[in-house]
Amino acid sequence: MKRLVPLTIAIVAGFTLIIAYFFPIAQQWSDNVQEWFKILAVGAMVLGGGNLIKLHLKKVSAKRKGWGYSMVTIVCFFGVLIVGFLKVGTPPNTNYPDYVWSGYYLQEGSGVWWIYLHMIVPLTSMMFAMLAFYVATAAFRAFRAKNIEATLLLVTAGIVLLGRTYAGVWLFDAWLPESMLWLRFDNLTEWIMNAPNTAGNRAIMIGIALGTVATSLRILLGVDRSYLGQD
């Protein structure tokens, strides 16, 4: 039963969605399955949150390496959860002023809005901005013309890097004859993206799609049961 029930659910849901795609008459079944997905997704979110807390609490109680970071995670998790659930500082919705909790949780002035503006925005922006420094050091340390493939990659990267700026135009405009303007880095970048990149990516995508179809069929027919985990 432990394996049969989830297996049956997966098979029924999967085939319902496939049938609904080809036969519009079965659209309502597909809508029902997707409603169930939404309900289960909420349950999964609770399970995920519970699991996160369990793991970090274990780490803190055992005082394993980095337990301080786990403590920060737990405090932040419950902090945001409480502020969000209680809608701390959130004014009521202007359409329903008599209902205290009717306001939008991210409304300007609310607690979650403050956390968002003063913590999430600067932290996530900082993480993204750090990439620039990593990329710059990686460019110096790792981009080496060691063989033909690496040289091709290097030349392509150089053209695209300059082609995505005004340098791609400015370097050539003064001396390149009009008949050779296709050699300008911005035009070469466009060609690289449209021809070799598109061809390569299409081949990869077709391969992935065929693999996905094969794997999906294995799951739907109950041949592949690895997603059910170990007994």
Add this chain to the structure above:
Amino acid sequence: MLLSVAIPILMKVSFPEEVSPQTRMVFDVIENLPDGSNVLLSYDFDPASEGELLPMAQAFTRHCCAKGHKQYYMTLWPLGSPMVDKSLDTIRSEYPDMIYGEDFVKFDYKAGGEVVIRVIGTDLRAMFPLDSSGVSLDELPMTKNIKNLQDMDVIVNVSAGDPGTKQWVQFASTPYSLTTVSGCTGVQAPQMYPYIPEQLAGVLGAIKAAAEYEQAIAEKYPEIASNPSAQEAKRRMGPQLIAHSLMVGLILLGNWIFFVSRKRGEA
């Protein structure tokens, strides 16, 4: 790297932009729609990608406003809602004649990613019975006759990853033959090109394409060109030029050191 980004920003260095064919394709999709068409804008990004994608999103908003299109905003990302709010603020401050509920509307974030797209593909109210301010869609003039995604003339997706453009292509553009354009990060752009021109009518890749889009709008609508807020992407092309040049310089320097040390090793 810090200086190469900071100095051009502080000195307000900017460069002229030429509109590339790819950007022109995206611009024409919005431009060639009859005035007052329905445009769904899904902002599937968060503050981490705001620097790269918000100027593009704002350019889409201004273009739609200039054309008088009806704009339906939504997001598939939990932190995408404040990004949408920034576009709504732009509409309210720069286009005061546009009225919420008649010319633009916002739907709140709903969890589920591609499932959200699948559901609204057949029934918008199953996922969004209310707008973000809690008003029933039946009470808003611009939504009361909208049944599902198929009532949209164009889908504009500004995407930083999954769920994003790929899911819109798979679950909206392809099954319902909806015209879809995408604005995405530089990392994502190469993966989106294979969808052109059938599943995607065009792709704007990163800040460079956003700057070109701003240029295309400025050429067509001079009143927008005089607005400094509408030049955010162009302003960022200065730091991009210097930073990219620095990286090319570092690559050349690294290779020069590599070849010199290899030669010495062989000797």
